[in-house]
Amino acid sequence: MKKRLLCVLLTAAMAVTLAAGCGKSGSDSKKNVKETTSASSGAEDxxxxxxGxxxxxxxxxxxxxxxxTKINTNI
Incomplete structure (x- = not known):
């Protein structure tokens, strides 16, 4: 019984954590990414x-x- 309760509590805690991490709205996050990309590199492509x-x-x-090796495999 205790193991089942612990499992349920851990699952609920993980679900809340994942939901809180994915809480940004789509338009704001796209706007920030576009501004950062164009400002730092000068070109979007x-x-x-x-x-390392x-x-x-x-x-x-x-x-x-x-x-x-990483470079050579792509060449």
Whole structure:
């Protein structure tokens, strides 16, 4: 009985937390994203991709780190 009550309470707490996190209205969130994108990059079709570090080599024969491998697989 206690386990079932605990499970129900945890499920209710998770549902409330998820509902509170998704509470922004659609028009406000789209407006903020558009302003941030156009202000920081200057163009709406620019993709900015951040990596943990710079790749050591773009030659697949000498790529021994993860960041270089990520780039080489896309090339």
């Amino acid at each position: 620019t993709l900015i991709f951040a990596q 570090a710079d790749p050591r080599s773009l030659d697949p024969a000498f790529a021994d780190d993860g960041e270089s």
